Amino acid sequence: MANTRVESWTEMPPVQNWWAQWGLRDWIWAGGLSVAAAIILARYGAGFGYWQYVVLACWYGALLVAGLAWRPVQLATVAVVVPALFAVWLYSIGQTTGNNLLLRDVLQGYVAVLWMSGLLLAATAAYLFYLFTRSERLGRWATGLTWAGVIMGFIGLGVRWRETYVGHPDWGHIPVSNLWEVFVLFCASTPLFYLYYENRNEARALGAFVMPLVAAGVGFLLWLTFAQHMDRIEPLIPALQSFWMKLHVPMMFVGYANFTIASLIGLGYLLTERSRKRGGTFLPRVMPSGEIMDDVMYKAIALGFLFL
Amino acid sequence: MRSLKNDTCGDYSLALDCFQPVRNLFWESEEDKRLQAAVERPGWRVLVQFLGSMRLAVSLLVLLAIASVIGTILSQQQPYQNYAIQFGPFWFQVYRDLGLYNVYRTLWYTAIVAFLVLSTTTCVTRNSPRMLREMREFPMHQHEAAILGQDHWVQMESALPLVQAQERVLQVLRSAGYKPRLEQNDGDVAIAARKGRYHRLGYFLTHLAIVVICGAALYNADVPVKWAEWQGTLKPEQDFNLPLSQIPKTAWMSPHNPAYRGIITLPEGQTANAVFELAGNGYLVQPLPFRIHLQSFHISFYSTGMPKDFTSRVVLYSPEGKVLKAGEVRVNHPISYEGVEIYQSSFSDGGSLLRMKTYLLGAPGTAPRVLEGRVGQTLHAGNSGYSVDLKNFDLYNIVPKSAVGEKATPDHPTLNLGPSFTYIVRDPAGKGAEFKTYMTPMQREGQGFFVQGYRSEFGKAYQYVYIPTGPNGGIGLFMDYLAALQAAARSGTDASQAIFVDTFREVVARDAPQMSADAQSRFLQTSVQTLLQLHDYPMPFVLSLRSFDHRWAAGLQVTKWPGTTVIYWGCVALVLGIFILFYIPQKRVWLRLRQGEDGGTRLLMGASADRNRLDFAKEFTAWTKTLERALGVDHAEYKEQEDGQHAC
Numbered sequence: 022m023a024n025t026r027v028e029s030w031t032e033m034p035p036v037q038n039w040w041a042q043w044g045l046r047d048w049i050w051a052g053g054l055s056v057a058a059a060i061i062l063a064r065y066g067a068g069f070g071y072w073q074y075v076v077l078a079c080w081y082g083a084l085l086v087a088g089l090a091w092r093p094v095q096l097a098t099v100a101v102v103v104p105a106l107f108a109v110w111l112y113s114i115g116q117t118t119g120n121n122l123l124l125r126d127v128l129q130g131y132v133a134v135l136w137m138s139g140l141l142l143a144a145t146a147a148y149l150f151y152l153f154t155r156s157e158r159l160g161r162w163a164t165g166l167t168w169a170g171v172i173m174g175f176i177g178l179g180v181r182w183r184e185t186y187v188g189h190p191d192w193g194h195i196p197v198s199n200l201w202e203v204f205v206l207f208c209a210s211t212p213l214f215y216l217y218y219e220n221r222n223e224a225r226a227l228g229a230f231v232m233p234l235v236a237a238g239v240g241f242l243l244w245l246t247f248a249q250h251m252d253r254i255e256p257l258i259p260a261l262q263s264f265w266m267k268l269h270v271p272m273m274f275v276g277y278a279n280f281t282i283a284s285l286i287g288l289g290y291l292l293t294e295r296s297r298k299r300g301g302t303f304l305p306r307v308m309p310s311g312e313i314m315d316d317v318m319y320k321a322i323a324l325g326f327l328f329l
Numbered sequence: 330m331r332s333l334k335n336d337t338c339g340d341y342s343l344a345l346d347c348f349q350p351v352r353n354l355f356w357e358s359e360e361d362k363r364l365q366a367a368v369e370r371p372g373w374r375v376l377v378q379f380l381g382s383m384r385l386a387v388s389l390l391v392l393l394a395i396a397s398v399i400g401t402i403l404s405q406q407q408p409y410q411n412y413a414i415q416f417g418p419f420w421f422q423v424y425r426d427l428g429l430y431n432v433y434r435t436l437w438y439t440a441i442v443a444f445l446v447l448s449t450t451t452c453v454t455r456n457s458p459r460m461l462r463e464m465r466e467f468p469m470h471q472h473e474a475a476i477l478g479q480d481h482w483v484q485m486e487s488a489l490p491l492v493q494a495q496e497r498v499l500q501v502l503r504s505a506g507y508k509p510r511l512e513q514n515d516g517d518v519a520i521a522a523r524k525g526r527y528h529r530l531g532y533f534l535t536h537l538a539i540v541v542i543c544g545a546a547l548y549n550a551d552v553p554v555k556w557a558e559w560q561g562t563l564k565p566e567q568d569f570n571l572p573l574s575q576i577p578k579t580a581w582m583s584p585h586n587p588a589y590r591g592i593i594t595l596p597e598g599q600t601a602n603a604v605f606e607l608a609g610n611g612y613l614v615q616p617l618p619f620r621i622h623l624q625s626f627h628i629s630f631y632s633t634g635m636p637k638d639f640t641s642r643v644v645l646y647s648p649e650g651k652v653l654k655a656g657e658v659r660v661n662h663p664i665s666y667e668g669v670e671i672y673q674s675s676f677s678d679g680g681s682l683l684r685m686k687t688y689l690l691g692a693p694g695t696a697p698r699v700l701e702g703r704v705g706q707t708l709h710a711g712n713s714g715y716s717v718d719l720k721n722f723d724l725y726n727i728v729p730k731s732a733v734g735e736k737a738t739p740d741h742p743t744l745n746l747g748p749s750f751t752y753i754v755r756d757p758a759g760k761g762a763e764f765k766t767y768m769t770p771m772q773r774e775g776q777g778f779f780v781q782g783y784r785s786e787f788g789k790a791y792q793y794v795y796i797p798t799g800p801n802g803g804i805g806l807f808m809d810y811l812a813a814l815q816a817a818a819r820s821g822t823d824a825s826q827a828i829f830v831d832t833f834r835e836v837v838a839r840d841a842p843q844m845s846a847d848a849q850s851r852f853l854q855t856s857v858q859t860l861l862q863l864h865d866y867p868m869p870f871v872l873s874l875r876s877f878d879h880r881w882a883a884g885l886q887v888t889k890w891p892g893t894t895v896i897y898w899g900c901v902a903l904v905l906g907i908f909i910l911f912y913i914p915q916k917r918v919w920l921r922l923r924q925g926e927d928g929g930t931r932l933l934m935g936a937s938a939d940r941n942r943l944d945f946a947k948e949f950t951a952w953t954k955t956l957e958r959a960l961g962v963d964h965a966e967y968k969e970q971e972d973g974q975h976a977c
Binding site for chain 2: 189191192255256258259260262263312313315316319320323326327
């Protein structure tokens with residue numbers, strides 16, 4: 022009997038080449054990125070110094086790899102870039118926050134960040150409710166709200182980059198130069214990496230541990246906005262006028278986001294373990310297995326360490 | 330983790346998971362210990378053992394971390410009196426003796442780094458041969474016990490004959506991207522394969538990077554100078570006002586110093602051949618191999634008044650006067666000459682020439698005197714006994730309105746007050762007050778005002794006097810009015826409202842007959858307020874800036890750090906090493922196939938990965954599934970895995 026199964030077995034296929042594993046979407050992704058990079062080079066390449074090539078190459082490589090390693094990045098990039106470019110175009114044809122409703126209420130950097138804040142707070146609440154109700158529908162909402170918040174955050178940063186030039190062309194800089202701006206980056210990038218780990222491990226319960234800290238970050242951001250008025254665009258001091266800003270700060274925040282996630286999952290792990298040892302059933306039931314949490318922590322720390 | 334025979338692994342094992350392989354490397358296994366106990370160990374071997382131990386390295390890193398935390402929290406290199414105020418006399422001394430005011434310059438910090446280099450070097454030297462051997466060689470044969478000791482194993486029985494089974498096993502492994510090797514021993518086949526052969530290179534690179542980075546940093550830290558300072562042959566000078574030629578030779582470092590970092594404030598048009606390095610409460614002098622001449626200094630501002638960019642045009646001369654190099658030094662764009670880098674770090678006033686008018690408050694009828702001097706000088710006001718220290722001059726003052734007691738409106742939050750100068754006036758008794766006078770009057774409801782800030786205690790906020798300007802834009806009209814009022818008061822006239830108005834009429838008729846009635850009434854009203862403000866004014870005269878001849882000084886930092894390039898390469902090695910460590914795990918698999926008595930095949934497969942264990946567990950499960958299918962296995966026996974959790 023066993024032999025029939027053995028005979029039906031055919032030769033194993035050889036290892037596939039890496040490019041043979043690409044789907045149509047991946048090819049479109051790589052092609053689209055290359056076209057975008059080519060357009061940038063054709064339009065602005067004449068004024069490039071060597072470091073602008075470095076920055077462009079880093080962004081190109083990072084997006085390419087990220088999009089292939091985790092396909093939702095592809096759609097999310099489009100969802101960020103298209104509205105942001107639309108807003109930039111609106112500014113370029115003379116529309117302002119005063120005469121354009123879309124700019125005033127949605128796309129303007131500061132307002133997009135407020136949208137992000139609201140969405141992330143809602144997502145946090147949804148994750149917490151999800152932990153207790155285990156309602157699959159609520160869980161999908163939580164994930165969706167987080168995605169929306171992340172996308173609005175990055176739209177906000179992108180549009181703000183343009184806004185630093187509006188009205189005072191000599192002020193222009195990448196919006197990672199003060200505490201407000203880097204907190205927007207933190208609040209947008211931490212959930213993004215979290216979504217990756219959630220998606221990879223189908224471990225939505227982790228959101229109830231990670232997102233509260235993001236919500237605290239949002240709270241601090243709102244305090245900076247309304248009490249300190251740090252959302253105002255200021256010119257850049259000479260010491261910060263360096264191309265390292267465009268590499269160093271985003272890289273640091275890959276590190277911070279991952280360490281934050283690792284620490285909070287660590288907290289989840291410890292609480293779950295304690296509950297298990299004391300005979301509790303709630304956390305051990307709802308949380309992913311210790312091995313998965315351990316693995317996520319390890320991977321988050323590894324990635325964070327590399328970028329730090 | 331399970332393979333680790335180490336009882337030190339307790340509850341904290343999870344936190345140390347990252348270091349696990351490193352621990353495996355450096356903490357001795359039981360076997361090592363037994364071997365070592367067998368040979369007699371001379372003293373130097375114990376020392377090497379200690380130096381190369383992970384415990385020492387971790388302790389050193391913890392100490393460095395603590396020192397760096399102190400260096401970050403406690404603001405470094407402040408004047409000592411600030412610390413004395415902050416900590417009180419006792420702790421001030423304790424902290425000073427520990428060197429906490431400049432942690433990175435202390436000998437003990439340097440010593441920790443040196444020990445770290447020594448420890449890591451020992452470690453690398455001791456372990457390199459083993460790591461290289463492991464990278465080169467990969468044992469084909471493993472005892473069954475060793476295979477059963479792997480993280481995962483499976484035992485299967487197949488009805489297929491040995492040759493066919495072995496062929497299919499090889500295919501399964503190849504399709505998973507491995508390159509299996511095979512060895513035959515009568516009726517017994519051993520297959521072995523591994524991925525991530527160069528994983529160990531990660532340890533090598535990271536450790537080498539630590540040695541290289543710390544070593545180069547030690548070179549840059551200029552240990553001989555610190556040693557000489559500690560020995561007392563080099564004494565930092567504490568008087569910051571000495572001219573270069575009078576600084577004692579004990580405060581001079583060698584011109585052949587291999588590494589240094591110093592600062593200098595260089596006024597436009599001047600030349601320097603030495604820089605200063607702050608040390609403790611004083612400074613050391615570092616002679617340069619060239620002379621730096623500051624030709625000119627340029628600064629541009631944003632519309633908010635914030636500096637946008639500043640640039641020094643410098644020329645480097647050899648001691649004989651030959652031009653070596655000329656160029657611009659901008660923030661983040663240093664120039665370098667033979668390994669010496671010159672950075673733009675700050676700017677200040679370089680001794681601008683100021684021409685001022687003095688108006689005496691208590692001596693009516695005297696014409697204003699003209700006073701002239703450079704910033705940094707002390708002037709004497711005639712033989713009155715009053716002295717004026719010209720402290721600073723600022724070319725631009727775009728200040729928030731609230732800073733000068735004005736109400737800010739959202740669209741006009743700032744005010745341009747033009748150039749300003751700061752000075753300290755001391756009366757004959759030595760009592761002093763600090764003043765800040767702005768050159769451009771500000772406008773308030775159609776009336777111009779000179780803003781004059783003053784404070785009697787340093788560190789307190791300025792109080793302001795607003796002196797109304799006359800039709801010619803100066804404060805002469807107000808001063809004349811004040812003088813006329815004082816004259817009237819001396820002649821015994823009663824202070825009535827009529828006197829104020831009449832006196833004003835007289836002064837205006839004399840000084841500014843063209844003034845409109847509106848302007849006159851505005852001026853009169855505001856003057857009365859100013860007279861009240863002047864009641865608290867601490868000195869009997871007012872200085873007003875008439876004209877100036879501006880001169881900048883550039884704050885330059887001169888650095889000779891030959892180790893820096895090496896540090897960059899060390900960083901590259903570190904990043905590469907970390908990447909290899911984290912992302913190229915070593916996965917090893919060993920198989921044993923044996924011909925069974927019934928003509929079938931017995932198979933034992935064991936495998937381990939030293940990173941990403943969860944992913945590898947999945948990979949292993951997938952193999953076994955494929956193997957079961959490929960070999961037509963009815964029964965397989967697996968290693969029992971603990972339920973879901975990592976354990977020791």
